[in-house]
Amino acid sequence: MTSPNILGVLARVFVDDLDSALPVYRALADDAEPQRFIFRDVRLVRVGAFLLLSGDTAITRRTPDRIQGRVSSVYLALQGAATLLGMLIGSVAGQRLGVVTTMNLAALLIAASAVAAFLIQQSDVEGEPWHA
Known part of the structure; x- marks a missing residue:
């Protein structure tokens, strides 16, 4: 199989089931x-x-079995809180700064978080992100 061109990717999407999500994204x-x-x-x-x-x-694959429940609960709690916080901040920023400026700021934050994640991954000495 040839190596996929990751640089051509415009959107990274987390899905629950890859196989069931394929028809939608193939249509898009x-x-x-x-x-x-x-x-x-x-x-x-x-x-x-x-x-x-x-x-x-x-x-799940990178978390030791003995702490799976704790990691999953924290992950889901943070995911829910981030969604609510994003809606709140996005609506206020959209009203005060305008939609275009708000979307540009959101894109900048996403790019900054991608750079931070890359740098954190590169600084991981043992090669495993979870040290429990």
């Missing part, structure tokens, strides 16, 4: 052929400009 990508591959024990699928991955699977 003009019926592009999916490219399946594995990176660090996580199944990924590239469909056009979309990179689909199972976020829950990535966390």
Whole structure:
């Protein structure tokens, strides 16, 4: 199998089930052929400009069994809080700064978080993100 072009990906999407999500993203990508591959024990699928991955699977596979419940509960709590906080901040910023400025700021924050995640991953000495 050829190596997928990750630089062509415009949207990274976490899905619950890769196989059931494929028809939707194939339709959005003009019926592009999916490219399946594995990176660090996580199944990924590239469909056009979309990179689909199972976020829950990535966390579960990298977490020791004895702390799975705690890590999952913290992950879901933070995910819910981030969604609510994003809606609140986004609506206020959209009203005060305008929609275009708010969207540009959101894109800047996403890019900054991607750089931070890359730097954190590079500084991980043991190669495992969870040291419990």
